[in-house]
Amino acid sequence: MRGLAHLPASKSEANRALILHALAGGGQLSNLSDAHDTQLMQALLAAAPGTDQLSAEDAGTVMRFLTAYLAVTGWRGELTGTPRMQERPIGVLVGALRQAGADIAYEANDGYPPLRLGGFAPGTAVAGPTCLSVRGDISSQYISALLMVGPYLPGGLELTLTGAVGSRPYIAMTVTLMARFGALCRTNADATQLTVAAGRYQAADYTVESDWSAASYWYALVALGPVGSEIMLPGLRRHSLQGDQAIAGIMAHFGVETTYLPAEQGVQLRQGPRLGGPEILRLDFTDCPDLAQTVAVVATALSLPVDMTGLESLRIKETDRIAALQTELAKFGGDLQEVEPGVFRAVSTGFRVAGQTVATYHDHRMAMAFAPLAMRGPLAVAAPQVVRKSYPQFWSELAGAGFMAGEAG
Numbered sequence: 001m002r003g004l005a006h007l008p009a010s011k012s013e014a015n016r017a018l019i020l021h022a023l024a025g026g027g028q029l030s031n032l033s034d035a036h037d038t039q040l041m042q043a044l045l046a047a048a049p050g051t052d053q054l055s056a057e058d059a060g061t062v063m064r065f066l067t068a069y070l071a072v073t074g075w076r077g078e079l080t081g082t083p084r085m086q087e088r089p090i091g092v093l094v095g096a097l098r099q100a101g102a103d104i105a106y107e108a109n110d111g112y113p114p115l116r117l118g119g120f121a122p123g124t125a126v127a128g129p130t131c132l133s134v135r136g137d138i139s140s141q142y143i144s145a146l147l148m149v150g151p152y153l154p155g156g157l158e159l160t161l162t163g164a165v166g167s168r169p170y171i172a173m174t175v176t177l178m179a180r181f182g183a184l185c186r187t188n189a190d191a192t193q194l195t196v197a198a199g200r201y202q203a204a205d206y207t208v209e210s211d212w213s214a215a216s217y218w219y220a221l222v223a224l225g226p227v228g229s230e231i232m233l234p235g236l237r238r239h240s241l242q243g244d245q246a247i248a249g250i251m252a253h254f255g256v257e258t259t260y261l262p263a264e265q266g267v268q269l270r271q272g273p274r275l276g277g278p279e280i281l282r283l284d285f286t287d288c289p290d291l292a293q294t295v296a297v298v299a300t301a302l303s304l305p306v307d308m309t310g311l312e313s314l315r316i317k318e319t320d321r322i323a324a325l326q327t328e329l330a331k332f333g334g335d336l337q338e339v340e341p342g343v344f345r346a347v348s349t350g351f352r353v354a355g356q357t358v359a360t361y362h363d364h365r366m367a368m369a370f371a372p373l374a375m376r377g378p379l380a381v382a383a384p385q386v387v388r389k390s391y392p393q394f395w396s397e398l399a400g401a402g403f404m405a406g407e408a409g
């Protein structure tokens with residue numbers, strides 16, 4: 001395996017920075033990637049003033065962050081997405097924005113895109129902040145979207161989170177980036193209430209970090225590769241804003257050692273001894289749902305059973321990722337069953353890689369999570385171009401590392 005792989009920049013950081021930059025009206029953003037979700041956010045922000053028809057395509061962050069941004073900036077028009085996006089819920093966010101004074105209607109099904117935005121008319125005689133309350137167990141993207149427009153709501157925003165809250169590191173990332181652009185966001189002790197001061201963002205420069213979610217596929221390659229496999233990943237930081245940095249700790253269980261290089265040069269991955277542990281490892285993906293597919297594939301391929309929890313949000317992502325994993329793992333002799341409510345056990349039933357074709361369900365992570373199985377035998381990936389959503393160079397980087405990228409016929 002080649003010694004170095006290039007990662008894309010984080011689409012989560014980039015799409016927040018783009019919204020904050022648009023509201024601030026200045027500053028220099030560096031290391032924006034050519035990932036489609038990032039390119040799309042840039043293109044739609046630029047196009048919005050001159051059009052009344054926008055499509056967020058299949059990009060969750062674009063759909064949710066733009067809904068809030070367009071609402072408070074008084075944009076009028078239709079915001080839609082792919083057929084799959086029209087199945088991904090947005091009712092919690094729309095409900096909150098309506099309460100804040102946004103005119104938003106559903107064009108087809110209640111609670112789902114496409115949306116018709118008809119302007120913003122917040123109350124005027126407000127004493128204190130705009131108080132909104134949202135549940136936190138469907139998508140943290142609603143919360144990030146509301147926080148980012150918080151300074152522009154009358155009196156600022158007091159946001160109460162109810163119930164279980166998933167993907168918390170993404171909320172923390174939002175708060176940190178808002179601070180970079182000069183907005184003050186305070187959190188109470190149990191992190192159920194977030195208060196954003198009214199004001200205006202200030203122009204700021206920001207360099208987007210490389211993407212830890214994308215790094216997870218290189219961790220998988222090292223875990224499944226021959227003894228001595230190693231790879232360097234430039235651009236990853238020890239002090240990351242990304243919750244998917246959790247992959248470093250998770251993959252230690254599968255024998256991948258992470259070394260942070262000096263001066264934030266990146267990380268070096270090396271296959272080493274596996275951490276000892278219980279017979280069946282238990283891992284919680286509540287805070288890092290995008291890592292679940294990578295880990296399910298590695299665990300089954302290595303015959304190291306894992307009980308996976310916190311997978312609830314996987315059903316409403318680019319595809320139903322639990323169903324997709326179950327179908328595709330079964331082709332190789334892997335199994336993912338719900339052994340008790342909310343606990344999915346990933347196990348091998350005689351794992352073998354021998355020319356199977358992986359279906360990808362319009363989901364970049366299905367393609368990239370299964371690709372490392374090439375370390376164990378030949379396989380084909382259907383519709384490989386799905387990777388463009390977050391990691392357009394994935395196949396060329398794999399080829400550079402010694403793999404022949406081949407498309408399924």
Ligand SMILES: O=C(O)C1=C[C@@H](OP(=O)(O)O)[C@@H](O)[C@H](O)C1
Pocket residue numbers: 011012013060061138139140141144166167170289290313
């Ligand atoms: O805010 C973000 O950048 C994201 C939040 C997560 O979504 P949920 O909050 O819906 O879990 C994650 O799965 C997605 O890829 C990116």
Ligand SMILES: C=C(OP(=O)(O)O)C(=O)O
Pocket residue numbers: 058059060061062290317318365390
């Ligand atoms: C869930 C994802 O993206 P989004 O929700 O932004 O479409 C993802 O990239 O895994």
